[in-house]
Amino acid sequence: MKSEFFTVLRSPVFWGAIILLALGPFVLPSYYLHIATLTLIYIALASSWNIVGGIGGQISLAHSLFVGTGAVLSSALLLKLGINMWLGMVIAALVSGLMGAIISFIDFRFRLGHLSFALITLAFAEMGEIIVIGTEALGGASGLFLPKDKGDLLAFQFGSGAGIFWVMLTLAVGAILINLAVLNLPLGFYLRTIRDNEAAAQAIGVNILRNKTIAMVISAMFTSVIGTAYARYLTFVDPYQLASPVLTVEIVLIATVGGLGKAFGPALGAVLLIPLGEILRGKLGGSLPGLHYFVYGAVVIAVILATPRGLLPALQSRLASWRGSAKSEAKKPSIAAPGA
Amino acid sequence: MDELLQALAQGFLVGSTYGLLALGMGLIYSVSGLVNFAHGDFFSLGMYLCFALFSAFALDPYVSLVITLPAMMLIGAGVYQFLIRPIAGHHLLMVIQLTLGLALLVQNGILMVFGGQFERTPSIVESKLVLLGPVVVRMPHVIACLASFGIAAALYVLLRSTDWGRAIRSVHQNAKAAALMGIDVGRVRMLTFAAGLGLLAIAAALIVPGTPMHPSLGLRYTVITLIVMVLGGMTNFVGIMLAGLVIGISEALGTIYLSDMLGMLMPYLIFVVIMLLRPQGLLKAA
Amino acid sequence: MLEVHGLTAGYGGNPVLEDVRIEIGRGKLVGLLGANNAGKSTFINCLSGVVPASSGRILFEGEDITRLSPKSRVERGIIQVPEGRLVFPDMSVRENLLLGGVNATARPRRAERIDYVLDLLPRLKERIGQAAGTLSGGEQQMLAIGRGLVAEPRLLMLDEPSLGLAPRFVQYVFEIIDKLHADGLTVLLVEQNLNLTLRHSDYCYVLERGRVVVEGVSAHVKDDPRTKSAYLGL
Numbered sequence: 001m002k003s004e005f006f007t008v009l010r011s012p013v014f015w016g017a018i019i020l021l022a023l024g025p026f027v028l029p030s031y032y033l034h035i036a037t038l039t040l041i042y043i044a045l046a047s048s049w050n051i052v053g054g055i056g057g058q059i060s061l062a063h064s065l066f067v068g069t070g071a072v073l074s075s076a077l078l079l080k081l082g083i084n085m086w087l088g089m090v091i092a093a094l095v096s097g098l099m100g101a102i103i104s105f106i107d108f109r110f111r112l113g114h115l116s117f118a119l120i121t122l123a124f125a126e127m128g129e130i131i132v133i134g135t136e137a138l139g140g141a142s143g144l145f146l147p148k149d150k151g152d153l154l155a156f157q158f159g160s161g162a163g164i165f166w167v168m169l170t171l172a173v174g175a176i177l178i179n180l181a182v183l184n185l186p187l188g189f190y191l192r193t194i195r196d197n198e199a200a201a202q203a204i205g206v207n208i209l210r211n212k213t214i215a216m217v218i219s220a221m222f223t224s225v226i227g228t229a230y231a232r233y234l235t236f237v238d239p240y241q242l243a244s245p246v247l248t249v250e251i252v253l254i255a256t257v258g259g260l261g262k263a264f265g266p267a268l269g270a271v272l273l274i275p276l277g278e279i280l281r282g283k284l285g286g287s288l289p290g291l292h293y294f295v296y297g298a299v300v301i302a303v304i305l306a307t308p309r310g311l312l313p314a315l316q317s318r319l320a321s322w323r324g325s326a327k328s329e330a331k332k333p334s335i336a337a338p339g340a
Numbered sequence: 341m342d343e344l345l346q347a348l349a350q351g352f353l354v355g356s357t358y359g360l361l362a363l364g365m366g367l368i369y370s371v372s373g374l375v376n377f378a379h380g381d382f383f384s385l386g387m388y389l390c391f392a393l394f395s396a397f398a399l400d401p402y403v404s405l406v407i408t409l410p411a412m413m414l415i416g417a418g419v420y421q422f423l424i425r426p427i428a429g430h431h432l433l434m435v436i437q438l439t440l441g442l443a444l445l446v447q448n449g450i451l452m453v454f455g456g457q458f459e460r461t462p463s464i465v466e467s468k469l470v471l472l473g474p475v476v477v478r479m480p481h482v483i484a485c486l487a488s489f490g491i492a493a494a495l496y497v498l499l500r501s502t503d504w505g506r507a508i509r510s511v512h513q514n515a516k517a518a519a520l521m522g523i524d525v526g527r528v529r530m531l532t533f534a535a536g537l538g539l540l541a542i543a544a545a546l547i548v549p550g551t552p553m554h555p556s557l558g559l560r561y562t563v564i565t566l567i568v569m570v571l572g573g574m575t576n577f578v579g580i581m582l583a584g585l586v587i588g589i590s591e592a593l594g595t596i597y598l599s600d601m602l603g604m605l606m607p608y609l610i611f612v613v614i615m616l617l618r619p620q621g622l623l624k625a626a
Numbered sequence: 627m628l629e630v631h632g633l634t635a636g637y638g639g640n641p642v643l644e645d646v647r648i649e650i651g652r653g654k655l656v657g658l659l660g661a662n663n664a665g666k667s668t669f670i671n672c673l674s675g676v677v678p679a680s681s682g683r684i685l686f687e688g689e690d691i692t693r694l695s696p697k698s699r700v701e702r703g704i705i706q707v708p709e710g711r712l713v714f715p716d717m718s719v720r721e722n723l724l725l726g727g728v729n730a731t732a733r734p735r736r737a738e739r740i741d742y743v744l745d746l747l748p749r750l751k752e753r754i755g756q757a758a759g760t761l762s763g764g765e766q767q768m769l770a771i772g773r774g775l776v777a778e779p780r781l782l783m784l785d786e787p788s789l790g791l792a793p794r795f796v797q798y799v800f801e802i803i804d805k806l807h808a809d810g811l812t813v814l815l816v817e818q819n820l821n822l823t824l825r826h827s828d829y830c831y832v833l834e835r836g837r838v839v840v841e842g843v844s845a846h847v848k849d850d851p852r853t854k855s856a857y858l859g860l
Contacts, residue, residue, distance in 0.1 A: 057433070059433050059436055059437075106616065110615075110616045114432050114433060115375060115432060115436075116570075116615060118436060119566055119567075119570060119611075119615070120612060120615055122563060122566070123563065123567065123608045123611050123612055123615075124608075124612070126560070126563050126608055127605055127608045127609075130601060130604050130605055130608075131601065131605070133601075134599070134600065134601030134604070135601070245559060245563075246556075246559060249440050249443070249444065249559070250444075252437065252440060253437065253440060253441055253444070256437045288452050289451055289452070289455070289456055290447075290448035290449070290450075290451030290452045290456075290555070291448070291452055293444050293447070293448040293451075294444070294445055294448035294449055294451075294452060296441075296444055297441045297442065297443070297444035297445030297446075297448065298441075298445055300437070300438075300440075300441030300444070301423060301438060301441045301442060301445065304427065304434060304437060304438045304441065305423065305426055305427065305438075308427060308430055308434055503724070503728050503733075506717070506721055506724060506725055506728070507725075507728060509714070509716070509717060510714050510717070510725050513714040513715060513716055513717065514712050514714060514715075516676060516708065516712060517708060517712035517713070517714065518725075519674075519676050519696045519697075520674060520676070520696065520700070520705075520706050520708055520712075521700065521725050521726060521728055521729065521773075521777070522696065522697045522700030522701060522728065522729030522730075522777070523697070523725075523728060524695070524697050
């Protein structure tokens with residue numbers, strides 16, 4: 001358990017799977033390549049959110065702010081000021097990191113409870129969407145169109161579907177590795193201690209502000225980078241899609257279904273939900289818009305009712321007991337139940 | 341000056357309906373400690389039910405309440421019994437996520453049935469105007485405002501001075517002690533959840549005349565409702581109505597004197613500031 | 627009046643109570659003693675129905691009530707005054723008393739019962755409009771007992787009524803219990819306070835780690851060496 005990070009890094013299965021996935025563009029028809037790319041994007045987004053929401057146990061509903069900043073700010077900088085999108089990506093990530101730090105500071109300074117934190121971050125996210133839609137320089141309600149992707153790497157262009165697929169694969173693997181690293185660093189231990197019992201964590205000298213802020217800034221910056229890449233992939237930067245709190249809700253629910261606080265949990269959620277949703281949308285989207293989100297909602301509710309800790313922990317303990325060596329560790333609830 | 345009065349009147353009328361929306365949420369929160377992130381989507385559902393009844397039978401929204409009120413209460417009882425109750429006692433975050441899932445379900449259920457275009461449900465009183473000195477307001481807004489305050493007052497009396505109300509408050513204050521009084525805690529929670537959605541059915545009928553509706557607006561209603569409830573002190577019904585007025589008026593003033601964008605931002609700004617400086621709400625919680 | 631046979635109960639597979647057998651005769655004041663964590667509160671909550679019994683039977687006046695809801699038990703007159711008082715803090719003393727009589731059996735005579743309680747506990751009359759949360763600990767205990775009495779108990783179960791009270795209030799609580807007993811009420815008194823309970827009760831049970839280790843007429847229980855050892859955990 002302690003060295004899960006290195007076990008995975010040394011695991012031939014892990015790298016083999018990545019190499020196999022990287023071959024995807026050579027075999028997949030473009031429609032399925034699109035679904036695979038989207039899945040990777042959501043693996044990356046849900047895994048990034050997991051650092052704060054799963055490992056840290058703070059329901060941040062502000063992550064659409066970071067996706068939106070990464071997508072809208074970098075695109076606006078390119079289109080209005082001609083700033084290279086690589087630089088725009090860095091600027092947006094720094095802005096997102098700063099916003100994350102401010103949110104953490106507010107959380108700490110005013111000792112927000114779980115509910116207040118969710119509400120305040122949701123209010124920030126709503127404000128973010130309203131500001132983007134109301135600001136002409138950021139594209140306003142009509143959004144921004146990026147120039148056609150001609151494969152000029154220096155201009156943040158990755159060419160064919162294969163190029164952007166590999167970018168997303170890198171980001172998804174990166175997000176999972178960050179999760180693994182955080183879980184195996186003292187940071188992850190502190191975050192879990194804070195999540196399970198903040199008062200006790202404080203009593204044994206865990207620096208709550210510092211640990212929560214680091215987690216939030218890492219999560220915000222990485223989410224912002226994914227946002228920039230997502231904008232490049234979509235070409236059309238729609239604020240109602242990329243800066244909307246509904247996006248956060250989607251991310252949160254994917255992570256919940258997979259399993260909060262686990263390195264591979266959010267990825268599992270995305271692998272299940274995104275292709276399901278996309279195929280439903282492809283087959284029935286014309287006649288029944290909304291069906292794929294409807295199914296998301298139903299799956300989420302069913303999973304929460306059936307396995308309140310998410311699918312991955314449930315699968316793991318099922319597997320462990322099947323092997324006849326149920327680890328007691330897997331049975332512990334990942335989130336402490338509140339006192340009676 | 342007339343412009344200011346007009347904005348104040350408009351904000352007051354709209355704010356009172358925000359208060360009504362938040363009363364339903366506050367009622368549910370007060371017995372179950374549950375914050376329902378699907379609240380706004382259930383409100384949307386109430387409006388679309390009015391729309392469906394109007395399209396099918398040309399029922400006026402006020403009349404269709406005869407059907408939508410029991411229907412929404414039934415939905416509420418079912419949702420509590422089959423979805424919320426099984427995970428009661430789990431961590432707050434779990435319950436928040438479940439209601440977020442529910443929000444997605446309801447919102448897209450509406451989208452599937454009614455499609456993604458804006459709709460309106462007219463009423464016979466819709467185009468009637470009321471003159472109050474220099475201020476012109478629309479009849480449905482006046483009806484909604486009066487009804488909101490009437491319902492708030494009735495609810496207040498009900499909670500203060502009936503056994504039913506005392507049972508609800510006792511479950512909120514100490515569920516174990518309430519059970520020891522012979523109160524069926526599960527049943528009280530289910531009934532208040534049903535009542536909370538019933539209040540949404542009433543709010544929907546009051547707000548729907550002339551209000552454009554779209555399936556995607558649910559989350560925004562949820563956020564406005566949450567803001568009003570938190571500002572009001574979660575379970576303080578006087579505070580909630582007052583907070584509704586504060587938000588409604590600040591939104592109206594912001595839109596007229598600043599810009600559309602700042603007007604829309606105003607409720608959130610006020611919320612964040614008050615949340616940080618006075619986390620217990622505008623009034624002290626009762 | 628109340629018979630408990632082979633009661634076992636617990637949380638998540640670890641039994642807190644094992645094979646407990648207790649009998650309470652009509653009009654008796656029965657004491658249930660034990661150190662912390664001996665299972666006293668679990669036992670009383672089992673009788674109220676807020677903690678389920680995993681096996682065993684509870685008979686009340688000959689009727690098997692093991693599977694009845696807390697509500698039905700309250701309606702049969704099995705009333706608990708819980709540990710830590712658990713008054714409704716944001717409600718007035720009067721509202722707390724009204725809630726005591728909210729069950730279907732007590733509801734018709736509630737007003738008379740409240741008058742009776744206010745005569746018995748005149749301190750509550752002085753505080754009638756005050757929020758229960760603003761009362762002193764002793765006054766809250768009065769209120770909790772008064773609230774239980776409004777419910778027209780046939781069996782009154784008191785869980786640690788003397789816990790955390792000033793000595794003169796402890797004295798007063800026991801005086802009230804004596805008076806109720808003298809008036810013919812059946813009482814189950816769960817206590818840590820060994821000497822006071824033994825002095826006031828007719829019959830006593832001593833619990834240790836979920837099992838009855840001593841029982842008998844109170845005077846005998848007092849002299850039994852196992853009582854002391856159950857307390858000291860020897």
